[in-house]
Structure formats: C-alpha cells, structure tokens
Amino acid sequence: MPLVEDTFFLDPNFQGTLQSQIQQIVASAILAGRLQAGEKLPSSRKLAEHLGISRITVTLAYHELVADDYIKSANRSGYYVSETAPMVPLPAIKGEMHKDTVDWTKAVQRDFTGGKTVKKNYNWRSYPYPFMYGQPDPDLFNQASWRLCAMQALGKKEFDSLTSDYAEQDDPELINFIARHTLPRRGILARPEQILVTVGAQNALWMAAQILLNERRAAAYENPGYHGIREILRHTGCTQFPVEIDDQGLPPDMLPDGLNALFITPSHQCPTTTTMPMDRRRELLRLANERNFLIVEDDYEFEMSFLKPPSPALKSLDEDGRVIYVGSFSKSLFPGLRLGYLVGSEPFIEQARALRLASLRHPPGYMQRTTAYFLGLGHYDAMIKRMRGVYQKRRQVTAQALANTEMKVAGRASFGGSGFWVEAPERVDTEVLRHRLADNGVLIEAGNPFFAGEDSPRNFFRLAYSSISSERIPEGIRRISQAIKEY
Template sequence: MAIPVEAFFLAAGGAGTLQSRIRAMVTDGILSGRFRPGQKMPSSRGLAGHLGVSRITVTLAYGDLVSSDYLTSRGRSGYYVSENAPRAPEFPSPARPTEEVDYRAFSGGRFTRAMQGVERPDDWERYPWPFIYGQTDPSLFDHQNWRACALRALGRRDFPTLTSDFYERDDPALIEQVLRVILPRRGIAAGAEEVLLTMGAQNALWIAAQILLGPPGAGRRAVIENPCYPGMRRVLDVSGAEILALDVDEGGLPVSALAGGAVRRGDVVFVTPSHQSPTNATMPLERRLKLLDAASRKDFVILEDDYEFEMSFLKPVSPALKSLDKAGRVIYAGSFSKSIFPGMRLGYLVGPPGFIAEARALRSMVLKHPPGHIQRTVAYFLAEGHYDALINRMRTAFRRRRQVMEEAIAAEGLSIAGQGGYGGSSFWMRAPEAVDTGAVARALRAEGVLIEPGRSFFDPGRAVQNHYRLAYSSIQPARIPEGIAKIARAIGR
C-alpha cells in the first residue's frame, strides 16, 4: 500500500532547510511505525507539488534517505521504505505514573529554594526593549568564522577529539590556547597542570566551593560581597557553610571589613574584582594588594571570579588578583560564556596543581570533561584570532551603547547606583526608596520592556527592593532612549 501524499505536512516557520525537514518527516514516520517496510513513497514530483517545493529538493532528500537505508530505490518503480530501516521498539501505550513519593523531602527542598534568582523570560528576543544581562547579540557575533571552526573540528583529522573519551583530561589544544592567549593578558603565568575546564563559570564556582569549604560541618566561613552574583549565593546556600555578606563600596569589597573576626584561618573570600557583580565597581590595585596581604596574615583563601574583564573599554584592564598572588592563595575562575556566547557553557579554573588535581577528581564524578567538539572549536576560534576580533567588535559596540544609555538616563532623571569606570555591559540603578522594582518589572514586561529587579542580588536578611540592573548587551542603540523613557514613566507611576 502506497503512503498517501497527504501524510506529509510542512509547518510554517520550521527549523532547518527544506531538505532536512522532509528527511525528518520521513524518518519520524518510519520510526513511529506509521510508515511500514515495503510501503511505496509518494513520487518526488507528487510530494514536491503537495509541499510547494522544488522537485530537486525532494529528490535530494530521498537520495539522502536511501544512503541511510531508510528508503530503497527500485529502478523505475520509485522509492520504498527499506526492509532494513531502523525501527523503534514497540511497547503498549505508556501510562504516566502517579507521584506517590515526595522527592523534595529527600533534600529538604534546599535545592529548589536556592533557585530563586533573577527572572528572565525564555522568549526575551521578542521583547522590543530587552535590558537584560548576558545574552548574545546576533548582530555582533562572528557566525561565519565560528561555523568554519566548528566544521574544521568535525573533520576527519579531528575525529578522535570528537569521539574519544578523554577520561578526566581536557583537550590539550584548548588548554594551550588558554595558557597562551587568555591568561597572559590577565598577567597570569600557569602550566597545563594548573588549569581545569568546566561547564561554565557556575560549574567552576560550584567545584571550587565544594573543595575550599569542605564538607558540611567543616566550620569554614564563606565571605561574599553584598550585593553579589545570585548564582554564587545559590552555590553557597547548599554548601552548608556559614555565609557572611559584606557590603561593597565604590572599590568593591573593602579589605577593612575583613578585620577582627570577620574572616578566620581556613575561610574563603569570594570576590569579583574586575567588575563587581552587579555594581560594576573595579577593585583598585592598592586594595588588591591589601587583600592578598590580609590573606597571608589571616591564612584564608580567595576565589576570584574574573567577571567581565574582557569588557574594560573605558580604561586599560587592571591586572587580575591571581597575577599578583605570590603564595598560591588565589583560585581563579573564568568563562567564555559572556565573551563568545552563554549557551556554550565553557569556563575554566586556574589554581595550584594540588587544587586542580582535587577539582579534576570532583569534576569526574559529575562529568568527565566538556564535549570534545566544543573544546576543539573554541581552540580553533582562539588560535585563528577570531576571538580577539570578536572582543574588539563587542567593546566598540558596547562603548556606543553605554554612551547612548548614559545620556538617556540623564535626560529622564533616573539614578545610577553603580556604573563602574572601566566599562562592562550594564548599569546598576537605584529607584526612589519606596519603589518595588519587582512590581515595576512586571508592569514594564506588559509594555515590552525587560529589566532585572535587584532584590535577588542582596543578602536575603537585608534585601533591598528599589535597585535594578539595566544591561545594554542585547539591545540596539536606537531603541535605548524610548525604552529608558518607558522605565522612567513606570517608576514615576
């Protein structure tokens, strides 16, 4: 029995080429059991006319399916579902079980409670005024060269990298680029045994916290900035460690706040000295040296999250805290998520060999290593200079957007709480004290404007409701003034 042409339908707006979508329709029909071995397919001319595509598109799709043994060609008779086509196992229609176990009770709900953070809609791209942080602007990204590097990494020469299990090791090509390209511009000298790749900065922070703070009950204290990156607080909330949040000023974390019993031997201080998250303050060199001196005198360790160091376009970038460390007290965390794109989820830790050995062993309990293809693609992207060109393009664009936003903010009479003097990709804002920016954000979303309420950045015991963050990484300059005007009106209401 022939398969009727009406069994095929191309939905509007589907992803992929027409040829790949036709292939997907056929394979889905075969794997689901709707198309049976030996059934005749519609003619290429008939299917093309039904779908409104060219005949050659259908012919190419059919030819591809023949090479994959989904279809077979019988001379002048046409195409048939192959007798050797892959088949899905046949089971009775499954029934969803009732949930009789309270799995949140197993963990006390501590993980879901810790997930409270900045709310961002998944479909942020459809909003006309997305002042949200950390998303990629397609107009700035180097699609062509990234695709070329990805295709090169998929080639026959790199097949072992793509397919092999490297166990606990990382791609030496990417490690070499991190050592030669990334770390030297932060003033950091390191060897391969001092670097570990991670699945983004969040994964790096989790690994570091698990090692440095020890098991629950170890008695170590985590000292963090207030306000700070919400993801860092989530990691620490579930670690079982005592958390001390210290208020930042225009230079980041004040070293004077670590006096007395604020920090003790074996404690860990978590800092973002390049661009403090979310205030964008850059820690002065003198304060960095004082922090390192305090670490030696009080015998504590520092976790440096080198957040947004690439986006220092107003002044030359400051040396990393790690580059000034002579005693191995600084563990350094970096990421490609903001400089290339967040969906890649690739970061790295830099520390003494003893720390990296522990981190590698811990990582192996969750994942052996980040995907080999991603590692090799990034290695090529760095080696061929595309990464530096991308960073320069982003800096130029962000400088322009920052200027437009700063002028719009001044024109509308809004208050900047922290903008940083080195660059970055956002402004830290302050509304009048009585304003709940969470309510403002909900009202603005209905008008097509996205902002980030600031409450989740603060210590929960001292939550502040009138701050918010405005990022310019994902919005075109021409849209900024109108969006800022809408924000000002909403806060005024």
Template sequence: MAIPTETLFLDPESERTLQQQIQQLVADSILSGRFQPGEKMPSTRAFARHLKVARITVSLAYNELVANGFLVSRDRSGYFVADTAPRRPQFTAPAADPDGAMDWQAAIANPQRPPSELVRPPDWRSYHFPFIYGQSDPRLFDHQNWRLCAINALGRKDFEALTTDYYERDDPVLIEYLRRQLLPRRGISAQPQEILLTMGAQNALWIATQLLLSSERTAAMENPGYAGLRDLLRQSRCRTHFVDIDEDGLPPEDIPRGIDAVFTTASHHCPTNVTMPQARRRDLLTRAREENFVVVEDDYEFELPSLRAPTPALKAQDRTGHVIYIGSFSKTLFPGLRMGYMVAPEPFIRQARSMRAYIMRHPPGHVQRTMAYFLSLGHFDAQLARMGDAFSRRRAVMEKAIEDVGLDLATPGLTGGSSFWLRAPAHVSTTDLAMRLREDSVVIEPGQAFFKPEEQNQQFYRLAYSSIATNRIPQGVELIGRAIAELSER
C-alpha cells in the same frame, strides 16, 4: 499505498530549519508506526507544493532520511518507507498504583531549593526593549567562522579529539592557547597542570565550594553579589558572612577573622561594576597569606572594553598560591556554550579534576576543539573588537539617555562592562517597576536578587545593553523614566 500530503504539516513555531523539520516529521511518523514499511512517500514536487517550500529542501531532507535508513529510493518510482526502517519498541505501560506511589519527599535525602533568579520573562527576546544582562546578540556573533571551526572540529583530522574519552584531561590545544594567549592578558602565568576547563563559571564555582567548604567552615562574599554564588554557598551548608561593598568594592578590613574562603569579583564587581583599587588588593592578599584563607576570584567580563587602562587580575599579584582564578567565555561568545576555566596551584587543580570527573569527566571534546580553532585562528579577537565597538556606542547612547531622563546612577563615573547599576526613588519597588514596564515591552532586572536574603532591598535595578539595539535604547530609557514617575505618584 501512497501517503497523502494532506496529512503532513510543519510547526510554524519551530526554531529548526525547514529541512530539519521535514526530516523530523517523516522520522517521527515512521518511528511511531504511522507510516508503514513499503508505503510510498509523496513526491518531492507535491510535498514542496503542499508545504510551500522549495523542492530542493524536500529533496535534501529525503536524501538524509535515505542515508539514515528511514527511506529507500527506487529509480523512476520515488521514495518509499524502508522495510528495515527503525521502529520504536512497543510496550504496554503498567497501570498506575496510587496506593503504592513512591514518596519522593521522603526518599530525597538532600532536597534542593530552586536557584535564585532575576525577575525576567522567559520570552524576554520578544520584548521590544530588553535591557537584559549577559545574553548574546546574534548581530554581533561570527556565525560563519564559528560554523567553519565546528566543521573542522568534526572532520577526519580531528577524529580523535571528537571521539576520544579524555578521562580527566582537557584538549591540549585549547589549554595551550589559554596559557600562552588569553591568561597573559590578565597578567597570569600558568602551567598546563594549573588549568582546568569547566562547564562555565557556575560549574567552576560549584567545584570550588565543594572542595573548600563544609558545615564547619565559613565563607565571605560581597553584598550585593552574584546570586548564583549565594545559592552554592547555601548548598555547601557553610556559614556565610556577607560583606557590604562600597564605592571601591569589597573592603578587606570588614572581612571577619576565622574565614576559610573569600569570593570576590575584584576587577568588575557584580552587579555594581566598581573596581577594587590596588591598595585593597594588596591588603586582601596580605590577609589571605597571614590568615591562610583562599580567595576565589570570578573575573567575568574582563575582555569587554573599558575607557580606562586595564587592571591586572588579582591572581596576577598572587605570589603565595592563595588565589583561585575563574574565567568564562559566556559573556563574549554565548551563554549556551557553557565553557569556563579555573587557574590555581596544581594541588587544588588535581582535586578539582577528580571532582569534575565524578560528574562529567570533561567538557565535550568537539566543543573544546571548536573553541581552540575559533581562538587560535583570530576569530575570537575579531569578535572582541566588533563587540567593543558596538558596546562603546551603546554605552554612550545609554549614558546620555539616562542623564536626559534624569535616572539615578548608583555608581556614576564607571567606564566598562555591559550594564549600569541604578537606584530608584526610595518609595518605588523595582520589582513592581519591572512588572509595570512589561506593559510597555520593556524588560529590566530588579536588584533584590543580588542582596543577602534577610535584606529586603527593592531600590536598585540593572540595565544592560548587550542584547538591545542602539537605536532602541533612548526610547526604552524614556519609558523607564515615565514608569518611575507614575509609580512615584501613587
């Protein structure tokens, strides 16, 4: 019996390729029992005509299904559902017993609050003016060379890197590139045993808070500051002291006595973009040495262009081993990569490696090796140059648009990063502003999430240019100005 083509449809909203959709459609139909062993599949010509796709697309999908054991090909007869095709096991689910339902509220010993999130729609990419921070721009990413590096990492030559359980170790090729090429750009010298790969900067911060803090210890963080860190500090149950930043970032003299760990974005403060001057860095390191507390440095976005001379990382000036350095590839490659790293004295990295092993042993080996190829073959530096040119143009256009519209820069005169930190009029809530702007297909990020919980600060907002085309920036900024004027008149 032949399977009629009229019963087969593709999902127009799917993000998969047409070939992948056809494979999934047929495989799901076989696994569910809808297609039975021995039934004949539609011919490639008829299937392609019905779906309005190229015949070669259907042929390639069928060939993959043959290779995976779902279909068999018979000369001059076509394709058939294989007699040995995989099938889902059939089980009858027991009837639910509402009287004996598990009380999960009582069972969970450590309930977690949802993480703090910026006010942004999940479908922000569909908006015409997405001033969203930290997201990749597909127009700037080197898809072709990343694909080639991934193919190499999946090849026979790297079979061991692909399949081996590293246990607590990391890919030595990637570690060697980090310590010889990337870290020296921040003035940092490190041995392999002082570097640990993580699943992004957030994972690195989690490991640091788990090892350094407890309910009996005290941490200090910047205010405003990174909301994801604030959530981690709350989860650790430590006492948290919020230190208000100024035009030079974190003031070391405002850090109270008795601190066990200080978290800072010294080179590029989140979210204001200010840079801590050298005098403050020396003061912070002096206090860390004298009072024996740890400084955790989140050095995000250091690779992005700046009009001023680069400043070495705080870790580069650490002569006593008090600084834990955290870096990430999320802003320069893509956030979904989830690849970061920590640099710290070997005793801490040894403990961090053990902590990581409890959760995941190590980041996937093929991802590490793909990264190693992409970096070592020069593709990463080429991408940085491409991003640098694009971001410089976008920054200049946005800076002019902000000036022309008359928006208020909260930290004027800055020359780097991928965003601007702005201040709305005192009587305008930026949360309300963000919701109003969605009507104009504009997405901004209100600043409330960056401030300590008890501080209701609705005056600030962030505009990023990493995800928006240059030619859309002026109109988007103009719409923001109009919305602020409208809300000011209420």
C-alpha cells in the same frame, strides 16, 4: 518523522484483547498530545514483529482507529495521525500515567530549591527593548567564522577530538591558548597542569566551593553580589558571611575572623560593576596570608575594556598561591557555550580534576576544539574589538538617556563593561516594575536577588546594553522612566 515501533509496549496486566490494547495505546498517545497530526505510525508488519503478535491483530486495531478518525490510511505509504483527531489537554487523561507514591519530602535529603535568583526571559528576543544582561547580540557574533571552525572540528583529521573520551584531561589546543594568550592578558602565568576547563564559570565556582568548604568551615562573599554564590555556599553547609560593599568594592577591614574562603569579583564587581583599587587588592592578599584563607576570584567581562585597560587580576598579584582564578568564554562568546576554566595551584587543580571526572568527566571535546580554533585563528579577538566599539556607543547613549530621568547610576565599570547598576526612587519595587515593563515591551533585571537577606533594598536593577541596539535604547529608557513616574 515516522514513529518507531520501539516506543510501543504491551501491558501484561491489561484487561482486554490485544487489538483493544493497541487501539488504547495509540488513542491515548494522540489525546495526550504525544502523537501529533501528520506523524506516521509504524507499519503493521514492523509493529507486529516488535510486539510479537499477529500482523492481522495490528491491522484490525489500525482499521478501528481509522473508523474513529484517530488515524488515516494513505495508499501504499502507511498510516498517519489524522488532522482532525480528537485532542484534550494532558491533565484530563485519567489512569494513563503511573501514580507517584514516593513521599519526596522525606526522600529528598538536601533542598536545592528556594533561593533568590534573577528571573530570565528566555524569549527575550521577542521584546523590542531587552536590557538583558549576559545575552548575546546576534548582529555582533561572528556566526560564519564559528560555523567554519565547527566544520573544521568535525573534519576527519579531528576525529579524536570529536569522539575521544578525554577522561580527566582537556583539549590541549584550548589549554595552550588559555595559558599562552588569555591568562597573560590578565598578568597571570600558569602551566597546563594548573588549568582545568569547566562547564562555564558557575561550574568552576561550584567545584571550588565543594573542595574548600563543608559544614565546619566559613566563607565570605560580597553583598550585593552574584546570587549564584549564595546558593553554591548554601549547598556546602558552610557558615556564610555577606560583606557589605562600598563604591570601591569589598572593604578588606570588614572581613570577619575565622574565614576559610572568600568569593569575590574585584575587577568587575557583580552587580555594581565597581573596580577594586590596587591598595585594597594588596590588603586582601596580605590578610589572606595573615589569616590563612583562600580567595576565589571570578574575573568576568574583562574583555569589554573600551574606556581604558582593566586592572590586573588579583591572581596576578598573588605570590603565595592563595588565589583561585575563574574565567569564562560564555560571557564574551555566548551563554549557551558553557565553557569556563579554573586556574590554581596544582594540588587544588588535581582535586578539581578528580571532582569533575566523578560528576561529568569533561566538557564535550568537540566544543573545546571548536572554541580553540575560534580563538586561535583570531576570530575571537576580531569579534571582541568590534564589540568594544559598539558597546562604547551604547554606553554613551544609555548614560545620556538616564541623565534626563529620576534614576541614578549607582555603579558603572571604569574600563567599560556591558551595563549599569541603577537605583530607582525608594518607593519603587523593581520586581513589580519588571512585570509592568514587560507588558510594555521592556525587559530589565530586578536587583533584589543580588542582596542577601529578605529585608534588603528593592529599588535597584541592572540595565544592560549588550542585547539592545543604540537606536532603541532612548525609547526603552523613556518607557522605564514613565513607568517609574506612574508607579
């Protein structure tokens, strides 16, 4: 791809001739690696017109660069970066970048770094044994149908959905599908005015926290629990109460007084995958009404129910409008989609809509319409049905392989899911184990980031079977078991 002349600028403070300045601009860019071998430079005529200088000045500069083997001339087609041009790493370039004199320790008023998070391997597909949670198996995703839906959304008839600024609104077809098909499967009835599309569940949780909390308010969450919630709450400045869970999820009688909001994953507790029984759900709702706090329900992965139907969502039992429901298509389709949704009372959704408008306006209309087609034409249900069968087999293989090791399954979803919460012997730090296994081609998620506090357990990890084939699971678990024995 040829470089455009708009990327070239003259420095009025440069000490030297225009010819030498052009030489330095091109040479420095090549040395820094910004111009790669084989890339075409702007023609001398276009560059001269852009810079407002004589064409002969640019031509002479190019000739000097050719002589120094930075660029080469191709007859009648222009100038290109030479294949043998000298290159050095960017840090070795002196004086090219402007010096940063800002004292960022004083300029930054809120620290958004430093929280405990799960480390992701973004090149996980290159590992032979990737037990990576939330990552899609390309063999299970219906790429052909998605491509057709994307092409349909790009069509002339869909020009408005592709190009329009929805402002505070969402794609009506996607909202209609969520209201008429997705939510009723969880026992939830909602009007379009009570639904807002978000950039994934993370964005939905963030907006809920921003609306409900501040420095004078308090929120509780599960421990261990989704690490992203702790960070979201930290940024609100609210008082945080981590509540220890047991084998049935969060115990309602352990909730402290003075709460304003509770963030919870009752149907599929993160990360243990435990399902909260119905009596606890009803008690939670009773306490919420009695103590006047709100509940934010993150209802992820309910589609992966291949053992038995999942329990009704907490929102479906809510008769007082106290539950704010968070759903996502990113988990079941693919993480890069970044489409989720909020369901709540209209006054809350009105605030969320205004907050979204101020921060990002709306998720891309094209992605909303493509997703609406994929859902509405039945491709989504067909894909989920296929995934359930594959996941059920992988779950059986994983459970059998774990049964022959010293590892213990500390949590498994009663309806299915896509992974196990595993407890290793107490001597094992799974963060250290994670690094050792990666060197042996195996990827796992260390469990410590899911716990609040610095002195929390370090011998848990999450073992997902969504991104690894059944044939590779036994050998992968054998390697994990061997690494634990050698720890």
